[in-house]
Amino acid sequence: MLRRLSLALAVATATSGLAWAAEPVQSGKTGLVTVYNEAVKNNADLAAARANYGAISEVVPQARAGLLPNLSGGADATDTHTNVDTSLDDVSATRSGLSYRASLSQPLFRADRWFQYQAAKASNEQASLSLSATEQNLILQSAETYFAVLRAQDTLASTKAEEAAFKRQLDQANERFDVGLSDKTDVLEAQAGYDTSRANRILAQRAVDDAFQALVTLTNNEYAAIEGVQHTLPILAPVPNDAKAWVDTAAQQNLNLQASNYAVDAAEETLRQRKAGHAPTVDAVAQYQKGDNDSLGFSNPTGSGLRYNGDAEQTTIGLQLNIPIYSGGLTSSQVREAYQRLDQTEQQRESLRRQIVENTRNLHRAVNTDVETVQARKQSIISNQSALEATEIGYQVGTRNIVDVLDAQRQLYSSVRNYNDARYDYILNNLRLKQAAGTLAPSDLDALSGFLKPDYNPDKDFLPPDLAKAAEAQLKGNSEY
Template sequence: MKKHFAFSSIFLLAISSLASNAAQALNLFEAYELALRNDPVYRSASKDYEAGMENNPIGRSAVLPKLTASYNQNANRATQWGAQYTGGPNIAYNWNYPSNYSYVQVVQPIFSLDAFARWRQGIAQADLSQSKFIFNTQDLLLRVLQAYTDVLFSLDQLQFQTAERDAFYEQYKAAKSLNKNGEASVTDMLEAEAAYQVADAKLVDAKDAVENAKRKLDSMLGEPMESASKLSKLSGNFQFINLPTTRFEDWKDKALASNAELKAATSNVEIAKQEYRKNHGAHYPVVNLIGAFSTQTSNTVTSINQTFNQTYVGVQLNMPLYSGGEVNARTNQAYSNYEKAQADFEVTRDKLITELRKQYDLVVSGKQKVQALSSAQESATQLVKAMRKSVSAGDKINVDVLLAEKGLFNTRRDLAQTKYNYLIAYLRLCQLGGSLDGDDFQKVAAYFK
């Protein structure tokens, strides 16, 4: 785990060196730095990891010696009845004396299937905790990017809804003017007014969406942003990421070898297997090597002021005979859970390959979609320019320009969302492939300036 903490420290230093002051926009690096310190999900995962790693020494302790010691200090009062001589009268003797007893014992398992299974299970439980922490560390990168782009997209959506509302408002004003001059019916005017009112209501929803996305990001950062508009936007120069390999089979091999979730499922299988062995081991004897030393002073009224020391070394054999069927039942139960863990592993593996293929396709097709929408944006931009020239020439009216601008904003919104999805799919592809690290995140963060 030391290497994971080292990665975090190095990454934090890199982020700190690039941090901007509070007056500037919050970039993706800074958002991650804040989430690394304050995100409650990640902090919980860190403590869960620390607790889980203790399973290793806990399991190892089952095969190591156990040393125990005890000490007793007592004040004794005793009454002894007896004759001083044969046939004489009984006489009571009262005794008041202190006594003490100390004991030290060491037990070393020699043969114990239960102890050996606990040892191996502790290793598997620690491995599970490490795999879960690696997944949660990678997941934080994805969650920050997702929440960050959700805010940006909500702003894009707000801009689009504003343009749509303005366009419908101009349509309504034009219809109202035409109706006043007798060139349009009341129905046309009412339809235009209804469209404007609906667009205005959608604008309210878009504003709420911005606030909701901002609050979600705020909860991860641990402190509220002054405004959603303070986030650094996606840069205009969008370059596609060069994948380390373009073959899906290569990604599949990497995922099967390194994916954190699959490693966690493998550890779960091993944990269930050792749980079965623990319970099955209750059928077998346990052999321990035992050594002890004891000392006692004035242990009885017949040994007042006498001290006895005793040392012994021996072998202890415990043989289970009958437990009312509990051992068989627990063994059968543990074996069923072991078979369940094996089936769960296969489910996780199949889901991994399916999701890996999905993210791989999203990265490949995302590049094509970005290129297509970029061309569509150029065409929409030229259309807006042409409409403005037509208005100047008297061939078109302002409503035509606004409708063209609405189409342009719509295309820009779709293009931005496609770019966000492309970057998220890239990180998810790396995560599923088991290779997501700070370098991959830096590649994505460079797009937001």
């Protein structure tokens, strides 16, 4: 009897006999932490976020400047021509003058500027937390991009194995047709299955290239190969396995939610600033002037009999009180606007809080579901493997047709891809849950790195170890005939 086509045999064929099989494993593959570190140094979005924070942080010294002394200096150069028409004759004189002045103003009571300063500090804290959220998001983005490559590579590996299986099925159909054991329909069906699998393999290869290109965009570095995930990675429920505990942690530590709290604080201080527009202001002022007496306004009136010659000095010290009475409704309108902005900010914070609660609960459920799904998907590989072998036996004895065999093969390789998808979903949903709770840190990537395999070969390692051993056994001729 002809050897039954199995997943393990197809994998062995795909990794050893086809022209497009992967190259031998090379050393020096890039790990997850290295990719993240390169992203921290080279990611353009993070650099832009840091620059934005640097710009926003300047609002604090700008607002504080309104509470500090203001010192200015200046000079005036004048050329005055005077012509006096008298009953006797015309009298004219020309005088040039130069004066200097220095002015000092110190706000004593400026409620609007004080609240503006408080609003600026709150905005700065909001910007700082937003930057931290961006930095934390880069951790997740690095993991998502990294594991997208591994997912694409595993998909390509399973697609290669599927193409190998369909190729063997086509060869077998041709052999059976040549000896009269089947008709041309079987050959055509097998040919169609093989052509489809070949097209899928081409698309899967492009997906791998696209995934590597995403790594370039993230880090501005090119990578020939990356380390893969071992199948020994523990698939465990989240700790604590209590959705409420995760939600409570998110309410306290989620960076975006904390930033929204400071946004509300800034809006409240801005409202106080607008209301203070109705309050009086008090400033201490001092001025010193020195220069030509004409420039300072000390020239004597004509006929006064007094003459001032040379330079003059003037020193002024006092308090300035300003009481706003009416500004055309500007201040009242600004107060109403500030009320609406505060309400908008509070509603945005509430919307964000609800979204975070929803995401946290959903991700908690997702991780628990992933734990069960990974085990179920792995078992489905075994079940579909057995189903395929039973279908092949039925085909050999005439109780099943070629279409049944091809469908069974498709189900088997679909289960392989579903298993690997479930593994990567579990890893990423864990990280997303920690991000939602505000606890995601680079140490989480360090922990994952302990389960990466430096000599990872996607064409073999996309299968669990027990199935990989079965592939090796079949390749050595120990499989069942």
